[in-house]
Amino acid sequence: MALAPRFAGQKLASNSIQPKAVHTLELYLDYVCPFSAKLFKTVYSSHLRDTLLKKYGDNVVTIFRQQIQPWHPSSTLVHEAGYAVLTVSPDKFYAFSEKLFEQQKDFFDVNVVNETRNATYKRLAKIAGEVGVDEGKVYDLLKIADKPGEDGSLNSGNGVTDKVKVQVKANRLVGVHVTPTVVFDGVVNNDISSSWTKEQWEEWLEKNVV
Structure with a gap:
């Protein structure tokens, strides 16, 4: 879990190192939450990203935590694509996320209900290809076999299932439910809204990053 700078003394370090x-x-x-898309666009697709990296880069680490919302069945599929991109080309994760958020309506319930799971994966792999990720490798990690495995298994998942399990377990430990949720130094901050402007974010950062 994150450790606020004011608690740095709690870190175990050698006497020669200042914690x-x-x-x-x-x-x-x-990925299929409109409010998440709004927040992502403000943070990543505006100059706020430059502020976080250049002005606060030595004092703030920003992390995109993937939060699957199971009442939308496609949520699992789109996040699996995110993990596939992280596996194949981790440096393209944010670029892929930006593209996927821009096209998120294509993966809303109504737009996936009549296609097979692997067909949805193919569309997601294509988006990865648009940002320079190997489309074939992404799809290979996502596709589900239509025949039993060598051990006779019928429900073994795909090439990113284990990664999904780890992230879901971690998110459950934090107790996150709604999206978007912002956690600052390990504590949920309900003041931050998806409707915040770049200027509101910068004002908040100025007050809270010391």
Whole structure:
């Protein structure tokens, strides 16, 4: 879990090292949540990203936590695509996320209900290809076999299932439910809204990052 800088003394370190901690800003987002898309666009697609990296880069670590919302069945599929991109080309994760958020309506319930799971994966892999990720490798990680495995298994998942399990377990430990949720230094901050402007974010950062 994140450690606020004011508690840096709690870190175990050698006597020759001054314990240090930086602020952690965690954004729990769902790819098929309109409000998550709004927050992501403000943070990543505006100059706020430059502010976080250049002005606060030594004091703040920003993390996109993938939050699957199971009442939308496609939520699992789109997040699996995110994990596939992280596996194949981790440096393209944010670019892929930006593209996927822009096209999120294509993966809303009504737009996936009549296609097979692997067909949805193919569309997601294509988006990965649009940002320079190997489309074939992404699809290979996502596709579900239509025949039993060598051990006779019928429900073994795909190439990113284990990664999904780890993230879901971690998110449950934090107790996140709604998206987006912002966690600052390990504590949920309900003041931050998806409707915040870049200027409101900068004002908040100025007050809270010391």
